[in-house]
Amino acid sequence: MTSPAIVGRDVTKVYRRHAHRHQFRTLKSALLTGSVLSDLRPEETFTALDGVSFEVPRGATFGVVGENGSGKSTLLKLVAGITRPTRGALSVDGRVSALIELGAGFHPEISGRENVAINGVMLGLTRREVDRRFDEIVDFAELQEFIDAPVKTYSSGMYMRLGFAVAIHVDPDVLLIDEVLAVGDEAFTRKCLDKIAEFRRRGKTILFVTHSLGLVEKMCDDALWLRHGRAALRGDPKRVVDAYLTHVAAGEEAQLRSGRAPDAWSLSGEEAAGEPPLGPGYRRGRWGSREVEIRAVSVQDARGRERHVFVPGETVALVISVHAPRPVTDFVFGVGLFAADGTSVYGTNTDIEGFSPRRLEGDAVVRLTLEGLSLVEGTYLLDLAAHRRDGTPYDYLRGLHSLRVKSRIRDVGVYRPAHRWSFEGGAEIAPAEAPREIELGDDHRG
């Protein structure tokens, strides 16, 4: 067994935040109050990383996922040696190159050629090494025609390409990548990924911070999920990504739940008039005579648990509790489903589908079950209504409830028919590594 390339033991990073805003702190006041030294002491601290331990074996590709502000970039800076851990130990074996900020050292006034030379030295090459790799770098960046123009004339894409080309040609033993592949056009991104794949083949160690979970699953051997500066989970990338996605979905659930505050306000009997329009002709609100009143709405899964985030193919039940103070004989229940921009996705009611009302009095529960949710990812607004057959509303709730569909398949549109691909004849095509849907299971019921 070879020793690991990166070892972190209980790595903690505490950032200082000074109580005064920086702009307002002056040397004069510091001198006058004699607080020069105490001003340099932290008065408030922020723990960006809290006791994170991990190990990256030599030649492995290690992915780090987490929400913004979870400490991913801090971890990368620590491994790069830009900052030091406050507590704990971190050791990196071999030459490190960090793709954190591409072209950070470029000087705008001088040519690309001179910048490559200086940037290479900055990243740890000798001049001779830079000279040897120069053509390769320029070829990779596809900047042959512009290499003698000052860098300030470059487009941001060209700038990034040159920055990436230099950094990748430093030929590090350990490569750190921070979400930099989002730059450049499709073709260049592909090229970068190819280069990274080549690195993997050559047994280099890669530490990878990204929001692109697909890349983590595809490229990484091992992954770490950081949550508020702590290691939430470490291990198989697929498992880590799944757990992370489930957590994100649960967070959205909570948000949607708390986002239902307007309901309470609406259900108090006020007419919602001031809501901004969502799309042409779509306005949130509630109106009607309340001869039949909608008292509660619940979006449930197949097992009858209230949920707001679903995956395609799941069964969703809309459960509407109504109340009629006096007997009513002319009534229709309707449901509409709208995309976030107000586009109608589907609408139906009991009248259209041929149900004949007989009598409604007191409390009742209406349940509409949608089997095999045929929607693509997105947020959908619900219309729920009780009205007369001629359309006169008893109680109409427009856009006050919603449900969210989360999917790993990036298909588009408003409707996802159940479908299947098949190929015959001369088409040779490998079966898809079936993209599994996110597990929205038992653990996030808040």
Add this chain to the structure above:
Amino acid sequence: MIAAVRSLIRYRALVQSLVSRELKARYRGSVLGFLWSFVNPLLLLLTYTLVFTVILPNRQPDIQPFFLFLFCGILPWTWFQASLGESSGVIITSGNLIKKVLFPAEVLPTVAVLANLAHFLLGLPILVAFLAFKGRLAWTALLLPLPILVQLVLSLGLALFLSALTVHFRDIQNILTHVLHLWFFATPVIYSYAAIPEGSLLRRVLRLNPMTHVIVTYQQMLFHGNVDHWRGLFLALLVGTVAFAAGAFLFDRLRDTLPEEV
């Protein structure tokens, strides 16, 4: 301090590249380009000559022709002043490097000092040419590396000190302009040190200023053709070494805070 020197030696390729970049970039895009390194000191000299021959004529016999005496002091002073002025803000303006790239921060103030040293060295031949033309050039000019070395050590120390501290106290950049201005007048550049009466308060103040001894040495070696002030230069070397040690110490203490505060 030894660690600081060692790290500067270790990064010499980087320092070298950055200094040459600095020199290339400075006049890039201007019509005269590199000639500015020569034109700048000439214009500066012209201004001062105008002031001290037309507006405030200086007739002190031992420092005539005055414009030449002036040149001997102004050239190194410009190096000193520009080095400190630039290094105080250099870490803030290069914040991206410090924050996003593994970059030895002490390289930045060093580059500021060395790039200005290069400008000084480029201006030197013009001064020498004028001296030769006036028949003033003496063998003592060969000893110039000594005051240059002393000034280099002193400037590096102050540059390290200022660059790190300015990150925490941005006011330094503003104050520094005025401090340097005052310092200029408290150094015998536009007047003769020898003309200040022995025992006077001004003389005592001047003696405390290490730059006095450096500038006087330049003037003696280039203009007067002697090295009578060598004791003063030695003193300045001691002060410079202490400044370097203090600057390196402070820089090292604040090093870890730099990426976070920039």
